[in-house]
Amino acid sequence: RLVQEGRITAEEAEELLKKLEESQNRGKRLLLLKVIENGNNIVNISIPLSLAKWGLKFANTYAEKYGEKIDFSPEELEELISNPDFKGKIVDINVPEENTQVIVEIA
Structure with missing residues (x-):
């Protein structure tokens, strides 16, 4: 309809459709964030994979609190997303002295 009304060109419409399809395909995949303490799930979050960079940043912040650093670059994450x-x-972080585990996975 936008093409018929002259608001966008056919090429622009094609590009929009491709991007929409890509985002819908990516939206089906999830980033799962779990924090387990004393054997109980205290955090269990499922977010669209498009927010994965945020998840990595969160996990790194949590890991640094305990003197660890996740050896995982945004480029590597982008490769996995693609x-x-x-x-x-x-990510799978265990803090035995606090009986805590942090898991980040792509599902």
Whole structure:
């Protein structure tokens, strides 16, 4: 309809459709964030993979609190996001003295 009304060109419409399709395909994948304390899930969040960079930043902040750093770059994360076949854990932090575990995974 936008093309018919002359608001956008056919090429622009095609590009918009491609981006919409890409975002819908990515939206089906989730980033799961779990914090387990004393065997109980105290945090269990599922967010669209498009927010994965935020999840990595959150996990790094939490890990640094305990003197650890996640050896995982935004470029590596972008590579995993781009691979539609990848599913699995990207972060698994255990803090035995506090009986706490942080898990970040792509599902």
